[in-house]
Amino acid sequence: MTSKPLSFFTQGDIKDSHRDIPTVGIGMLGYSFMGRAHTNALKKLGYTYWPPPANPQLISIAGRNGEAVREAAHRYGYQTATTDWRDVISDPAVQIFDNTGPNDQHVEPTIAAAQAGKHVICEKPLGRTADEAYEIWSAVSKTGVKGMTAFNYRFFPAIRLVKELLDDGTLGEVRHFRARYHQEWLVDPEAPTSWRLDKAIAGTGALGDLGAHVIDLARYLVDEPATVSANMATFTKERPGGHVDVDDAFDAVITFRSGALGTLEATRVAPGRKNHMRFEISTTKGTVIFDQERMNELELHLIDSTPAANAQGFRRVLVSEAYHPYWEHWWPHGHMIGWEDSFVHELGHFLSAIAEDKPVGPHGASLEDGYRCAEICDAIVRAAESGVRQEIIYRKL
Numbered sequence: 001m002t003s004k005p006l007s008f009f010t011q012g013d014i015k016d017s018h019r020d021i022p023t024v025g026i027g028m029l030g031y032s033f034m035g036r037a038h039t040n041a042l043k044k045l046g047y048t049y050w051p052p053p054a055n056p057q058l059i060s061i062a063g064r065n066g067e068a069v070r071e072a073a074h075r076y077g078y079q080t081a082t083t084d085w086r087d088v089i090s091d092p093a094v095q096i097f098d099n100t101g102p103n104d105q106h107v108e109p110t111i112a113a114a115q116a117g118k119h120v121i122c123e124k125p126l127g128r129t130a131d132e133a134y135e136i137w138s139a140v141s142k143t144g145v146k147g148m149t150a151f152n153y154r155f156f157p158a159i160r161l162v163k164e165l166l167d168d169g170t171l172g173e174v175r176h177f178r179a180r181y182h183q184e185w186l187v188d189p190e191a192p193t194s195w196r197l198d199k200a201i202a203g204t205g206a207l208g209d210l211g212a213h214v215i216d217l218a219r220y221l222v223d224e225p226a227t228v229s230a231n232m233a234t235f236t237k238e239r240p241g242g243h244v245d246v247d248d249a250f251d252a253v254i255t256f257r258s259g260a261l262g263t264l265e266a267t268r269v270a271p272g273r274k275n276h277m278r279f280e281i282s283t284t285k286g287t288v289i290f291d292q293e294r295m296n297e298l299e300l301h302l303i304d305s306t307p308a309a310n311a312q313g314f315r316r317v318l319v320s321e322a323y324h325p326y327w328e329h330w331w332p333h334g335h336m337i338g339w340e341d342s343f344v345h346e347l348g349h350f351l352s353a354i355a356e357d358k359p360v361g362p363h364g365a366s367l368e369d370g371y372r373c374a375e376i377c378d379a380i381v382r383a384a385e386s387g388v389r390q391e392i393i394y395r396k397l
């Protein structure tokens with residue numbers, strides 16, 4: 001047997017394989033939490049996906065603070081930094097506008113970018129209200145560019161596996177969807193206020209921040225919510241830095257068009273809870289449980305009519321096999337991936353949709369999905385304020 005020489009991959013081979021990979025220029029709005037998470041993913045994507053659908057080139061980044069955005073450009077590797085997102089949009093080298101700004105910066109920059117011919121991906125919640133999200137969806141859809149709402153939980157391998165188990169009938173018909181998203185960072189009444197506690201910027205509190213994720217998963221995994229009743233509460237109304245006019249927490253009881261029942265909750269005042277996003281789906285054939293803090297696992301119980309069923313309960317399924325969703329890009333089984341990698345899958349999906357001119361849905365969240373989520377958030381606010389169960393009516397273009 002002859003062994004391959006160490007020089008098997010010559011410089012020439014590498015150049016040739018690169019020649020077939022298109023490049024795509026990235027313009028980013030925001031450099032903090034999500035700006036960093038998206039940039040990290042774009043950098044990883046160029047080599048974990050091989051060949052990547054397109055090679056992201058970090059062109060331009062915008063943020064509010066000039067010194068901080070220049071530092072971010074240097075740190076992340078963007079060619080230019082600016083405090084005006086319009087500079088990003090007018091740069092001909094930018095082909096994708098990635099909006100990770102706060103919620104009040106979603107409408108105008110996203111629409112302007114699409115109208116300038118850039119493909120747009122925008123963080124959730126798409127709008128502070130359903131009206132805003134509808135405005136983005138309708139304006140972008142008239143331009144012909146691709147648009148996506150950045151609901152990254154859809155891109156967790158274990159959640160995508162749940163989707164497969166539901167779609168292929170393994171789990172049968174859904175009866176219950178129970179989801180919660182609990183964090184603790186506002187337990188201390190002396191924790192200072194920030195844009196996330198200001199209705200003018202955020203729209204809502206725990207609802208749009210955390211609840212939007214579980215609402216999107218309810219729609220993605222189960223069906224369209226039809227009616228909702230809800231409670232919302234702001235436990236600490238004055239904090240260092242100002243008055244709080246958004247919710248600390250909400251809970252909602254929903255019905256789905258299919259007849260399934262659901263409960264949704266989110267809070268930022270649950271002591272001990274760091275990033276506790278968990279859902280449990282009970283169906284005609286079993287129950288499946290996902291917990292974000294154990295993101296590479298599912299708990300699964302399938303009804304078994306054999307005698308062995310007497311000894312059966314939930315079993316832990318490690319989602320890391322090469323045949324599991326997204327794992328072809330990663331490591332040997334059991335060598336786990338992290339929260340940050342959901343953004344690699346999300347942006348890889350968006351780049352594929354652009355490169356192959358295919359729809360963002362059903363696995364990626366479209367701008368219509370972002371709008372529908374906002375319509376449900378609005379209905380939850382109306383239900384909590386009125387004390388009356390609300391019907392959820394979705395607009396069309």
Ligand SMILES: NC(=O)c1ccc[n+]([C@@H]2O[C@H](COP(=O)([O-])OP(=O)(O)OC[C@H]3O[C@@H](n4cnc5c(N)ncnc54)[C@H](O)[C@@H]3O)[C@@H](O)[C@H]2O)c1
Pocket residue numbers: 029030031032033034035062063064065083085100101102103105123124125150151152208209
């Ligand atoms: N998908 C997720 O899991 C997830 C997690 C956290 C936040 N988010 C969403 O991402 C968005 C950003 O949240 P974050 O946590 O990154 O916020 P952040 O406060 O950490 O960062 C906001 C960024 O926007 C910039 N910015 C603020 N106002 C601006 C303005 N007027 N013009 C230009 N730039 C401006 C800031 O300079 C900063 O870089 C929000 O919509 C939030 O809901 C999503």
